[in-house]
Amino acid sequence: MNVLGRNDGGDGADEGGKPSPATVRLGSFLARDGSDGAAVGVDADSPHAAVVLGKRGTGKSYTLGVIAEGLADAAGVAPVVVDPMGVFDGLIEAGGRVVAPVIRPAEVPASVWPDLVGLDPAGGPGSLLWRVVADAVGTARTDGDSPSIDALRWAVSETDAPDRTRRAVRNHLRLAASWGVFDATAPPVASLVASGDPTVIDLSGVPEAAAGAVVRAVARGLYDARVNGTVDRLPWLLVDEAHAFFDGVADPALRTLLTRGRAPGVSLVCATQRPSALPPVAVSQSDLLVAHRLTAGPDVDALATAEATYLAGDLAARLPTGTGEALVVDDASETAHTVRVRERRTPHGGGDPRARDTEAARLGRGARLGRGG
Numbered sequence: 001m002n003v004l005g006r007n008d009g010g011d012g013a014d015e016g017g018k019p020s021p022a023t024v025r026l027g028s029f030l031a032r033d034g035s036d037g038a039a040v041g042v043d044a045d046s047p048h049a050a051v052v053l054g055k056r057g058t059g060k061s062y063t064l065g066v067i068a069e070g071l072a073d074a075a076g077v078a079p080v081v082v083d084p085m086g087v088f089d090g091l092i093e094a095g096g097r098v099v100a101p102v103i104r105p106a107e108v109p110a111s112v113w114p115d116l117v118g119l120d121p122a123g124g125p126g127s128l129l130w131r132v133v134a135d136a137v138g139t140a141r142t143d144g145d146s147p148s149i150d151a152l153r154w155a156v157s158e159t160d161a162p163d164r165t166r167r168a169v170r171n172h173l174r175l176a177a178s179w180g181v182f183d184a185t186a187p188p189v190a191s192l193v194a195s196g197d198p199t200v201i202d203l204s205g206v207p208e209a210a211a212g213a214v215v216r217a218v219a220r221g222l223y224d225a226r227v228n229g230t231v232d233r234l235p236w237l238l239v240d241e242a243h244a245f246f247d248g249v250a251d252p253a254l255r256t257l258l259t260r261g262r263a264p265g266v267s268l269v270c271a272t273q274r275p276s277a278l279p280p281v282a283v284s285q286s287d288l289l290v291a292h293r294l295t296a297g298p299d300v301d302a303l304a305t306a307e308a309t310y311l312a313g314d315l316a317a318r319l320p321t322g323t324g325e326a327l328v329v330d331d332a333s334e335t336a337h338t339v340r341v342r343e344r345r346t347p348h349g350g351g352d353p354r355a356r357d358t359e360a361a362r363l364g365r366g367a368r369l370g371r372g373g
């Protein structure tokens with residue numbers, strides 16, 4: 001198998017000629033005449049930063065699922081999928097689990113809390129919240145604990161801030177509690193990668209701000225866990241609809257993974273239909289780019305950031321058009337290839353609903369057949 005992303009240019013085979021366990025099978029090279037060529041995989045032995053691009057329905061989430069399946073089979077790694085649309089539960093069939101998005105309040109830094117709940121950090125309520133969280137986390141940390149939202153609300157009441165200010169902060173904290181993502185007794189982020197099986201964080205229906213807080217805590221938590229040596233496996237964070245998270249409180253933590261994640265061994269794969277809404281650093285720091293079809297002008301332009309000197313000609317002009325087909329740009333081998341992404345072995349939950357798949361259509365068809373027969 002040809003393995004992209006491998007600096008030594010290895011072929012992904014061990015001495016016995018079998019594919020190395022630390023390789024993710026992606027699909028096959030696609031010849032100009034549309035026929036399938038040699039098998040192609042992605043290296044999972046070293047950490048990587050990757051982006052998967054493509055307009056709606058071209059196969060981004062599907063490709064992310066293919067990568068997650070491959071990581072589930074690879075040794076020494078642990079995939080964590082951020083699933084904003086609730087389409088990755090099929091990974092259960094690859095030994096994975098779907099978890100509810102819960103984090104400890106202390107996993108969001110005190111300085112971020114005002115923004116998170118919609119308060120100006122420089123204003124009275126915002127600065128009170130910042131101070132209260134910092135104090136409460138400082139006290140709780142000595143026991144390795146996190147304050148609960150109730151404890152934070154109580155601590156706000158105990159301050160000598162004006163009534164109106166305290167009331168405003170308490171109300172905003174009540175709002176945060178209503179999101180249902182904060183739990184002082186939630187398992188630490190490192191527990192997500194305790195086994196190598198895929199963990200899917202189901203964020204469907206979770207308010208945007210809360211989802212951002214979860215992604216921030218998970219991205220930072222995985223990074224810290226590797227820096228502190230708390231986890232042995234190399235985590236891979238796979239983020240679908242990534243543009244939404246670069247737009248909120250998760251941004252600094254994702255940028256940290258992009259720019260510094262590989263040193264401690266954390267990989268990040270961002271999938272988006274709007275590359276123009278990603279910060280340029282997301283594309284420029286990625287060593288692997290998987291580009292499905294794009295048509296919108298600004299999104300095609302965003303690809304220009306990835307125009308490496310070794311690519312002769314215009315990247316956009318080389319984008320394939322078929323669903324599940326992608327141009328894969330590999331920094332390690334300094335090459336770009338057209339690839340047909342393989343079929344999933346676990347069910348894919350994405351794709352637009354089709355009228356013909358509804359119960360009503362089936363009943364209607366049955367009735368018509370009945371009448372005709």
Ligand SMILES: Nc1ncnc2c1ncn2[C@@H]1O[C@H](COP(=O)(O)OP(=O)(O)OP(=O)(O)O)[C@@H](O)[C@H]1O
Nearest residue numbers: 056057058059060061062323324341342343350351
């Ligand atoms: N490699 C593939 N092999 C076979 N079918 C595929 C492949 N990739 C995508 N498909 C088909 O295309 C459909 C759309 O793919 P997918 O849900 O990944 O789109 P998307 O680009 O993520 O769109 P959205 O932005 O709406 O999430 C899938 O449901 C699947 O049926």
